[in-house]
Amino acid sequence: MKKMKRDTAALAKQKYDLIIIGGGIFGICAAWDATLRGLSVVLIEKEDFAHGTSANHFKMVHGGIRYLQHGDIVRVRESCRERSALMRIAPHLVKPLPIVMPTYGHGMKGKEILSMGMLLYDLLTLDRNAKLPAENKIPFGKCLSKSKIIELFPDIKSKGLTGGALFYDGQIQNPPRLAMSFLRSAVKEGAAAANYLEVTDLLRENNQVTGVKVKDKLASVDFIIQGKVVLNAAGPWAHHLLKSTLNLKLTPTPIFSRDLAFVIPRRITGKFALACTTSSSDVDVFFDRGGRHLFIVPWRNYTLVGVWHKIFDEKPENIKVTSEELQDFVDEINIAYPGAKINRSEISMVNTGLTLFGEDEQQGSKTMSFGKRSYLFDHSKEDQLDGLITLIGVRATTARGMAEKAIDMVLIKLGVKKIRSKSAQIPIYGGKNFKNLLQTTQHQGQLSMLPNVVQNALFYNYGSEYINVLKYASNAPALLKNFINSTVLKAEIIHAIREEMAEKLADVVFRRTDFGTGAIPASSVIDECGTIMANEKGWDELQLKAEIDDVKAKFLQYLDSA
Numbered sequence: 001m002k003k004m005k006r007d008t009a010a011l012a013k014q015k016y017d018l019i020i021i022g023g024g025i026f027g028i029c030a031a032w033d034a035t036l037r038g039l040s041v042v043l044i045e046k047e048d049f050a051h052g053t054s055a056n057h058f059k060m061v062h063g064g065i066r067y068l069q070h071g072d073i074v075r076v077r078e079s080c081r082e083r084s085a086l087m088r089i090a091p092h093l094v095k096p097l098p099i100v101m102p103t104y105g106h107g108m109k110g111k112e113i114l115s116m117g118m119l120l121y122d123l124l125t126l127d128r129n130a131k132l133p134a135e136n137k138i139p140f141g142k143c144l145s146k147s148k149i150i151e152l153f154p155d156i157k158s159k160g161l162t163g164g165a166l167f168y169d170g171q172i173q174n175p176p177r178l179a180m181s182f183l184r185s186a187v188k189e190g191a192a193a194a195n196y197l198e199v200t201d202l203l204r205e206n207n208q209v210t211g212v213k214v215k216d217k218l219a220s221v222d223f224i225i226q227g228k229v230v231l232n233a234a235g236p237w238a239h240h241l242l243k244s245t246l247n248l249k250l251t252p253t254p255i256f257s258r259d260l261a262f263v264i265p266r267r268i269t270g271k272f273a274l275a276c277t278t279s280s281s282d283v284d285v286f287f288d289r290g291g292r293h294l295f296i297v298p299w300r301n302y303t304l305v306g307v308w309h310k311i312f313d314e315k316p317e318n319i320k321v322t323s324e325e326l327q328d329f330v331d332e333i334n335i336a337y338p339g340a341k342i343n344r345s346e347i348s349m350v351n352t353g354l355t356l357f358g359e360d361e362q363q364g365s366k367t368m369s370f371g372k373r374s375y376l377f378d379h380s381k382e383d384q385l386d387g388l389i390t391l392i393g394v395r396a397t398t399a400r401g402m403a404e405k406a407i408d409m410v411l412i413k414l415g416v417k418k419i420r421s422k423s424a425q426i427p428i429y430g431g432k433n434f435k436n437l438l439q440t441t442q443h444q445g446q447l448s449m450l451p452n453v454v455q456n457a458l459f460y461n462y463g464s465e466y467i468n469v470l471k472y473a474s475n476a477p478a479l480l481k482n483f484i485n486s487t488v489l490k491a492e493i494i495h496a497i498r499e500e501m502a503e504k505l506a507d508v509v510f511r512r513t514d515f516g517t518g519a520i521p522a523s524s525v526i527d528e529c530g531t532i533m534a535n536e537k538g539w540d541e542l543q544l545k546a547e548i549d550d551v552k553a554k555f556l557q558y559l560d561s562a
């Protein structure tokens with residue numbers, strides 16, 4: 001397995017078919033799809049891979065049933081196709097998520113309309129289980145009786161309750177690890193990638209973009225990378241980058257929403273997620289069911305609660321959540337589902353980021369119109385500038401599919417024969433031979449020395465490549481221990497540094513391991529993790545302290561409002 005090496009000197013020596021700006025899930029999926037089609041690719045990320053929205057989302061892989069109420073069949077099909085693709089290529093990281101939606105009365109919020117919707121969805125998605133492993137197959141939706149709903153959610157509002165609907169989305173075990181699995185696959189196929197490399201300029205000769213100027217943030221040097229096509233996948237930064245470098249404006253102007261969800265370190269519902277209806281509603285729904293939905297979702301040993309949307313037109317760096325807002329959200333969810341009984345002080349993590357919301361519309365947070373389509377823009381048409389494509393993604397769910405479309409465009413630009421994309425079929429890092437891993441290996445070798453919860457975390461984060469982590473403990477038994485109150489193995493720290501380009505302690509804590517995904521680890525754990533990393537990287541006392549302080553400050557920043 002080829003390791004990820006940060007070799008910036010090599011990047012300046014080659015002319016790539018494709019330069020991708022942005023190491024979020026969309027840019028990373030594009031790198032994977034492009035390398036599979038034989039292109040030479042470099043992916044450039046100004047911070048760490050997936051540090052932005054891609055590490056901070058709600059972990060749902062939408063199956064598309066909700067888009068039926070907008071009458072958007074194309075989106076229903078797209079979401080379902082991508083949910084199937086992810087569960088096929090990353091079975092270790094993506095699992096079906098059963099969701100229950102209670103029904104009230106017999107009108108638009110009633111059981112009859114919802115059961116018709118589920119039937120229609122099932123008919124539209126009959127192919128959804130093609131080539132999926134048995135445990136990831138999505139069953140038909142089902143109507144539940146009123147008594148079943150009360151049994152599952154004893155504190156549900158019972159006035160007018162007529163029953164409920166059970167349907168399925170998918171859920172991601174660990175979003176930054178999903179991004180990393182895609183990236184490792186791309187690197188294995190030959191892609192180059194570097195974090196902490198910021199694109200500061202886009203280079204053009206006449207009407208052709210020819211490359212990018214970058215700043216190496218770790219070495220404080222600037223250099224140029226040449227490419228035949230540049231894919232701007234810089235997410236919420238994409239249009240700022242176009243403006244500041246080429247003075248281009250995207251038309252229509254993308255509007256972003258600050259999305260927010262939070263984590264509670266206990267299970268509120270059992271194995272089912274609960275969709276709760278709130279008082280604000282979508283402005284553009286086809287079948288208005290009189291409110292929009294917040295979700296209470298079981299995830300590992302936690303509960304995810306969200307998602308709230310608010311139009312945000314500042315720079316992504318300025319994103320913040322006030323304490324009052326968070327209290328309002330807690331109040332809203334407690335009203336929607338009194339059984340939640342959430343206290344603000346319980347919140348163990350706040351996830352927020354910017355999501356594409358719509359185009360050119362100014363809509364307040366009370367009238368929700370969700371972002372519907374990702375933004376794929378060929379600048380040769382509007383701006384008469386060739387060699388440049390912009391892709392701004394609307395949902396992580398559809399990143400692979402949109403990446404495939406973007407690479408179709410790249411192939412046309414390069415004038416090469418269309419090679420069919422295989423990224424929906426080929427398992428990504430850890431996804432191959434995942435079936436039965438748990439049953440067949442748990443009593444073998446080093447694994448048998450680990451508690452079951454640690455084994456599970458290893459399997460679901462690294463899939464069939466878990467062995468790449470354990471090998472670091474072969475000659476160093478101390479690394480075969482998990483950190484206190486955590487399922488993270490000490491060997492994972494070494495693995496992240498040597499194989500996954502972890503440059504900073506924050507990279508290890510927030511994006512390579514499970515440490516920073518649900519709650520703040522104990523201070524002593526962060527210190528110990530830092531010490532292992534300092535030994536590996538040769539940091540002095542001063543740098544170690546700075547790295548630890550940085551991680552602790554980031555955790556506080558997440559929870560500042562809580």
Ligand SMILES: Cc1cc2nc3c(=O)[nH]c(=O)nc-3n(C[C@H](O)[C@H](O)[C@H](O)COP(=O)(O)OP(=O)(O)OC[C@H]3O[C@@H](n4cnc5c(N)ncnc54)[C@H](O)[C@@H]3O)c2cc1C
Nearest residue numbers: 022024025026046052054057058060199235353394396397
């Ligand atoms: C709270 C919340 C909940 C959500 N829930 C879900 C969900 O449940 N399911 C779902 O499917 N989607 C969800 N989404 C949406 C999803 O997270 C996004 O659609 C997706 O992560 C966007 O990925 P991206 O790669 O486009 O952007 P990003 O992850 O933001 O990546 C863009 C990258 O570009 C880099 N970059 C920017 N400028 C430069 C530069 N000059 N040089 C180099 N690199 C640069 C940035 O550093 C960044 O890493 C949610 C979003 C939020 C905020």
